[in-house]
Amino acid sequence: MKAVVINQPGDSSVLSIEERPMPVPDKTHSVMKIHAFGVHRYEVLTRAGGSPDVKFPRVIGVEAVGEVYATTPDSGLKVGQRVFTINGGFGREFDGSEQEYALLPNDRFFIADYQGDWVKFAQYPETFYTAFGSLKTLKLVAGQELLIRGGTTSVGLAMLQLAKAIGLKVTATTRKPERLQQLLDFGADQAILDTNNELQTEQKFDGIIDMVGTVTVNNSLAHLAKGATCCMMGLLAGEWVLKEFSPFELIDKYLTTFGSDDVDQDLVDEMFELINQHHIEIPITKVFPLSEIAAAQDFVMTNTNMGEVIVSNDL
Ligand SMILES: NC(=O)c1ccc[n+]([C@@H]2O[C@H](COP(=O)([O-])OP(=O)(O)OC[C@H]3O[C@@H](n4cnc5c(N)ncnc54)[C@H](OP(=O)(O)O)[C@@H]3O)[C@@H](O)[C@H]2O)c1
Known part of the structure; x- marks a missing residue:
């Protein structure tokens, strides 16, 4: 599988697309197949070395939408289940969204009642x-x-x-x-x-x-x-x-203040009820494939239009 690895901080040229072995689930972790994720300015800051607690090499990216790809019988998750994840160390303490598959603690898989396509879904979790x-x-x-x-x-x-x-x-x-x-x-x-x-x-x-x-x-x-x-x-x-x-x-x-680290599933449910009821969405300015992650990050920093930038693994 492909992963965007940062070996040392710097500009977008440090984003190195590497081939890595598929992650394997264990008692406490399952594998997510990542379909799409939002790209943010604060992640570009992390790439440049602006987050002292992030140690390199690291795959960054703090949120993703996708499906449960591999799990163990007691995880409470089902293969194929539509899920999302945000924060809780994702893309900071352990490898994040800028890859095709990610290994996550079982309690960092969250469920959303949202039936739109993956790119649309990707605008919601963190933002x-x-x-x-x-x-x-x-x-x-x-x-x-x-x-x-x-x-x-x-x-x-x-x-x-x-x-x-x-x-x-x-x-x-x-x-x-x-x-x-x-x-x-x-x-x-x-x-x-x-x-x-x-x-x-x-x-x-x-x-x-x-x-x-x-x-x-x-x-x-x-x-x-x-x-x-x-x-x-x-x-x-x-x-x-x-x-x-x-x-x-x-x-x-x-x-x-508020931090999006602690995800409350009840709050997520209430939010998606509102989103579905009122058809709420924000503009998606541009969609990039994972292979163009450097261009996506550069675009986020120079974009003058309002809205989200998404990377899709399905392009
Ligand atoms: N607490 C949390 O858990 C959490 C989670 C996610 C994001 N955040 C924070 O939420 C904020 C928004 O994130 P985002 O990704 O939505 O941002 P964004 O879309 O990248 O924001 C871009 C906009 O920020 C405004 N801006 C940039 N520099 C500014 C400055 N020095 N002073 C005032 N406005 C400035 C500009 O608006 P104008 O030019 O139109 O003024 C610009 O269009 C960020 O501070 C981010 O760190 C917090």
């Missing part, structure tokens, strides 16, 4: 689960006002659709004036600029998702209504540490 899980931390109900800071990201676009489906009023941000109309076309009730990390509005919101990160979180808190929550779950600006923070900013407000 939508992150969006839905983050949204849930805000505990909003229909009619309330949500702000998505980083509205043009794939996670932001997914969240916008999910939030509209549960009846929220959604404001989404971008740094680029030419993208405001695109956000409205995509279903946002309001689109606003985020200029030099300042929201260009006086409005307060019942809940805020902040994906820009530590550099904007104080400004986000200033735009929260009393009793409301801000979930800072992305670091687009690349700053890990919150340098200036006054705890008194939090009086009668809440700050939290």
Whole structure:
């Protein structure tokens, strides 16, 4: 089987397509045949050596959709079962999605009630689960006002659709004036600029998702209504540490975060029910075969269109 191995960090030329033996299931692990997966900027950062906990050689890629290919009798899995996986060490502590087959712990196989083709299915696991899980931390109900800071990201676009489906009023941000109309076309009730990390509005919101990160979180808190929550779950600006923070900013407000590592099957079921009911999807900008993984990663870094980039093993 083919695997994209990174032997040392670097640019896309370090992605080496190698022939490897088929993985074999054991008492605690089964084999997934990978049909498709999303490609993300944060994985390109890992490839370049930006994730200190990832040791090379490694096959990266934190999510995949596919089927159970080989398992053992007590695993609780069935050969041919349609599954997906995200995180939990996948593509970081052990080999991830950039290969044809992967060996996974049995408890990292998740089930989705989704009947679309593999490429469409591949847009959902990491991007939508992150969006839905983050949204849930805000505990909003229909009619309330949500702000998505980083509205043009794939996670932001997914969240916008999910939030509209549960009846929220959604404001989404971008740094680029030419993208405001695109956000409205995509279903946002309001689109606003985020200029030099300042929201260009006086409005307060019942809940805020902040994906820009530590550099904007104080400004986000200033735009929260009393009793409301801000979930800072992305670091687009690349700053890990919150340098200036006054705890008194939090009086009668809440700050939290979300990580897609812990996958709750009930939350997955609720999310796919919403997706199926409202036919929710985001644009798929381009689909690449595994043999063009370097081009796929380069494209993700230069792509100016909003949406997901997918690799399909069936091309
Ligand atoms: N917590 C979790 O479990 C989890 C899981 C997955 C992803 N994430 C995070 O979620 C975020 C979105 O991921 P994604 O893959 O959906 O992103 P993406 O689609 O690659 O996002 C691209 C967009 O990010 C915006 N952007 C880039 N640099 C920025 C900066 N310095 N300041 C503000 N905006 C910037 C740009 O929007 P404009 O130019 O239009 O402003 C750009 O179009 C990332 O921070 C990612 O790390 C978190």
